[in-house]
Amino acid sequence: MKTSIATVSISGDLKEKLSAIALAGFDGVEIFENDFLTFDETPATVGQMVRDAGLQITLFQPFRDFEGLPEPHRSRAFDRAERKFDLMQELGTDLMLVCSSISPLSIGGIDRAAADFAELGERAQKRGLRVGYEALAWGRHINDHRDAWEIVRRADHPNIGIILDSFHTLSHKIDVKSIRAIPGDRIFLVQLADAPLIAMDTLYWSRHFRNMPGQGDLPVREFMQAVASTGYDGPLSLEIFNDQFRGASARSIARDGHRSLVNLMDQVYRAEPEVVRGRVPNMPAPIETFGIEFIQFAAGGEAAGELSRLFKAAGFTRTAKHVSKDITLWRQGGVNLLVNSHTSGFARTAFLAHGITVCDIGLKVEDAGATVARAEALGAESFVEFIGPGELSIPAIRGLGGGLMHFIDEMSELEQLWEIDFRSIEPEAPVADAALIGIDHIAQSMLHDEMLTWLLFYISIFDAEKAPMVDVVDPAGLVRSQVIENGNKSFRLILNGAENPRTVAGQFVAESFGSAVQHIAFASSDIFKTADALEKNGFPVLAISPNYYDDLEARFGLDPAFSARLRAANILYDRDEDGEFFQLYGRSFGEGLFLEFLERRNGYRGYGAYNAPFRIAAQKRHLKPAASLETA
Numbered sequence: 327m328k329t330s331i332a333t334v335s336i337s338g339d340l341k342e343k344l345s346a347i348a349l350a351g352f353d354g355v356e357i358f359e360n361d362f363l364t365f366d367e368t369p370a371t372v373g374q375m376v377r378d379a380g381l382q383i384t385l386f387q388p389f390r391d392f393e394g395l396p397e398p399h400r401s402r403a404f405d406r407a408e409r410k411f412d413l414m415q416e417l418g419t420d421l422m423l424v425c426s427s428i429s430p431l432s433i434g435g436i437d438r439a440a441a442d443f444a445e446l447g448e449r450a451q452k453r454g455l456r457v458g459y460e461a462l463a464w465g466r467h468i469n470d471h472r473d474a475w476e477i478v479r480r481a482d483h484p485n486i487g488i489i490l491d492s493f494h495t496l497s498h499k500i501d502v503k504s505i506r507a508i509p510g511d512r513i514f515l516v517q518l519a520d521a522p523l524i525a526m527d528t529l530y531w532s533r534h535f536r537n538m539p540g541q542g543d544l545p546v547r548e549f550m551q552a553v554a555s556t557g558y559d560g561p562l563s564l565e566i567f568n569d570q571f572r573g574a575s576a577r578s579i580a581r582d583g584h585r586s587l588v589n590l591m592d593q594v595y596r597a598e599p600e601v602v603r604g605r606v607p608n609m610p611a612p613i614e615t616f617g618i619e620f621i622q623f624a625a626g627g628e629a630a631g632e633l634s635r636l637f638k639a640a641g642f643t644r645t646a647k648h649v650s651k652d653i654t655l656w657r658q659g660g661v662n663l664l665v666n667s668h669t670s671g672f673a674r675t676a677f678l679a680h681g682i683t684v685c686d687i688g689l690k691v692e693d694a695g696a697t698v699a700r701a702e703a704l705g706a707e708s709f710v711e712f713i714g715p716g717e718l719s720i721p722a723i724r725g726l727g728g729g730l731m732h733f734i735d736e737m738s739e740l741e742q743l744w745e746i747d748f749r750s751i752e753p754e755a756p757v758a759d760a761a762l763i764g765i766d767h768i769a770q771s772m773l774h775d776e777m778l779t780w781l782l783f784y785i786s787i788f789d790a791e792k793a794p795m796v797d798v799v800d801p802a803g804l805v806r807s808q809v810i811e812n813g814n815k816s817f818r819l820i821l822n823g824a825e826n827p828r829t830v831a832g833q834f835v836a837e838s839f840g841s842a843v844q845h846i847a848f849a850s851s852d853i854f855k856t857a858d859a860l861e862k863n864g865f866p867v868l869a870i871s872p873n874y875y876d877d878l879e880a881r882f883g884l885d886p887a888f889s890a891r892l893r894a895a896n897i898l899y900d901r902d903e904d905g906e907f908f909q910l911y912g913r914s915f916g917e918g919l920f921l922e923f924l925e926r927r928n929g930y931r932g933y934g935a936y937n938a939p940f941r942i943a944a945q946k947r948h949l950k951p952a953a954s955l956e957t958a
């Protein structure tokens with residue numbers, strides 16, 4: 327299937343839009359009339375620019391308030407249409423979108439509208455043009471694609487078809503089964519958009535909050551499956567009205583858009599292979615993950631010493647060194663942390679740019695090569711670094727903030743990563759074991775504007791789902807928090823989007839010069855044992871306000887002796903229908919990174935969102951004030 331995107335979806339002038347759209351790999355573009363009207367070149371030149379960019383104009387739109395008008399308005403509408411037909415011919419496109427009228431002058435009636443379209447079809451046919459009719463969700467008489475289809479059916483003209491737009495159909499919760507009854511060749515174009523479920527006026531929702539398929543909450547895949555079942559084989563065209571996107575990098579939004587369409591086609595293929603076989607990109611299925619094999623920190627010189635002391639205090643033991651690079655492996659209960667202080671290469675660059683930073687995440691997958699193949703099919707960048715003789719070439723891609731993701735599988739010699747690339751070293755005097763058994767989750771902080779990009783990145787490449795977005799209140803502003811998890815919960819990721827640079831997350835993004843992992847949460851088999859070990863080892867724990875515990879005791883009706891234990895150890899507590907949750911935080915290090923230690927009992931599912939403001943307040947007490955605040 328061909329991919330297309332409306333110019334209205336991204337930022338810049340028409341020239342900038344076209345170049346970003348072409349670069350992202352689209353086949354075509356919808357010319358939104360305003361983008362043309364505000365541009366200085368002639369229609370012929372614009373048409374040539376589009377073709378020079380290797381694109382095709384899939385649609386000219388919108389043409390408004392056409393059908394159902396009484397005279398003399400009706401004749402005026404036809405005159406207007408003829409002018410736009412002239413323009414289309416100069417641009418070099420044959421399809422125009424007419425959206426359902428919102429004019430108070432328009433008169434209802436399916437047959438009246440059908441007669442108008444039959445005549446418009448005649449006029450279009452004379453010029454070799456076609457017209458597609460779209461039901462706007464807020465159209466005056468027509469706001470449902472079933473009615474639009476009935477008008478098109480009765481107009482009964484080969485040059486008149488229907489244009490389906492997922493937003494208009496799904497925002498009204500119209501059953502997508504109704505699409506299956508439309509013959510595919512009567513559908514002239516399919517426009518796609520998703521949107522978050524927020525209760526508001528539909529027009530406002532549509533004009534400001536649309537996003538890429540997969541980024542929102544609408545059942546766009548089901549919509550697309552219904553479309554595919556009709557045999558429709560024309561372009562899939564994104565039409566995304568979103569203020570944030572229009573203010574963002576055109577290239578980045580265009581890349582997200584293309585990724586969303588490739589992923590959507592793949593989803594349709596996986597749901598109904600026979601319907602779209604041979605018409606969608608061939609790529610490995612969404613990647614199942616089996617946990618985090620390692621986390622690698624970049625830390626040169628003094629910073630490496632700081633990290634080593636911290637890991638040691640957290641109960642980790644230095645167990646091995648890389649065979650050729652200055653990388654140390656710290657281990658505890660199945661958790662592998664790497665400290666890379668090599669003086670050249672990727673980690674060095676990351677350290678110079680960000681300070682101490684998580685520069686690499688190693689994920690366990692079934693097939694590392696297939697993982698990179700899927701990521702590349704979705705427009706991600708693969709990464710290859712210089713390796714020494716006999717060392718493993720570990721498949722990798724670039725992720726958030728330019729950081730790496732490496733993939734480890736058991737079907738190749740990658741399984742022997744620790745034996746092949748590392749040499750054991752003499753164990754040091756043991757520290758108290760902190761009962762850590764794994765990595766529960768990692769949290770990445772970024773600017774709020776980047777969140778949808780990375781959400782799509784993760785949920786398109788991996789077999790993982792997003793949870794509803796949560797607002798976390800930081801005294802300096804709101805932080806949006808988005809959980810991404812896989813079915814077996816071995817892949818748990820939190821994306822934190824900061825809108826304000828003075829929040830704990832925002833300050834981290836500012837100080838570490840970009841988006842990165844801000845915190846790592848280790849799973850403990852016994853949080854009280856963890857707390858004891860941390861204390862013995864001199865690990866700097868985050869002190870929680872005593873007031874928190876008074877409230878906690880009241881809220882859950884806790885036994886005072888139990889809450890006193892929590893208080894003494896600075897453990898935060900939560901409960902859901904299933905189980906209990908215990909959290910303990912370390913103080914920030916580096917440019918604002920921190921560690922968390924947690925225990926889930928009886929299948930607690932959340933992340934302690936309720937406790938986040940208390941953790942943030944405690945962090946603020948420990949943090950040095952930001953420079954901007956000092957001078958304010």
Ligand SMILES: O=C(O)c1ccc(O)c(O)c1
Nearest residue numbers: 388425460491532533565
């Ligand atoms: O918001 C609008 O007016 C508008 C215009 C054209 C479209 O294709 C559409 O879906 C919405």
Ligand SMILES: [Mg+2]
Nearest residue numbers: 460491517565
């Ligand atoms: Mg539309």
